[in-house]
Amino acid sequence: EADIYQTPRYLVIGTGKKITLECSQTMGHDKMYWYQQDPGMELHLIHYSYGVNSTEKGDLSSESTVSRIRTEHFPLTLESARPSHTSQYLCASSASAGQYFGPGTRLLVL
């Protein structure tokens, strides 16, 4: 199994709070990704990175931001959480073949 970790697994937070979702991988993969998925719906790519200091927005517009200061770490930040941000956030990494996904973070914004 691939080693990719996400914390927290579950987060309930009030509107207006700043939150950071953590994602780390120990495989040395250059490419990392963030997807957003609502229950029973499609995954949508919101951010990706080719390597350190490289970040790009995905096909779904998101108010979140990401950073890639270290190869193994790709955190996602919401400066001011809103109920519309309630969703599951999935982090993934890849080398050349398929992507390896973390367990996800379920976010509920009240």
Next chain:
Amino acid sequence: LAKTTQPISMDSYEGQEVNITCSHNNIATNDYITWYQQFPSQGPRFIIQGYKTKVTNEVASLFIPADRKSSTLSLPRVSLSDTAVYYCLVGDLSNYGGSQGNLIFGKGTKLSVKP
């Protein structure tokens, strides 16, 4: 961008072989075909990947005809635990730009295995 089309859902019974076909009529020369499996509340899991002909691993087989305009994921002797959503992705593995097909999951095929 090679668009993929899969059935929305399929039903099967335990012990049967299940074949899920994905259409990708405008697949490009450098595109690979990748299949993922996703259980509820979990991230997708890589199953198998191929370019042409047949690929087999311990989990599944992937059949790709010569024209590569479709592919079929074959799951031998399914069990209840194979109930999941299966995604077919097509894209150039050497190019991971945000609009690349190998990053676009679509709606997938919801497979339900009954006892």
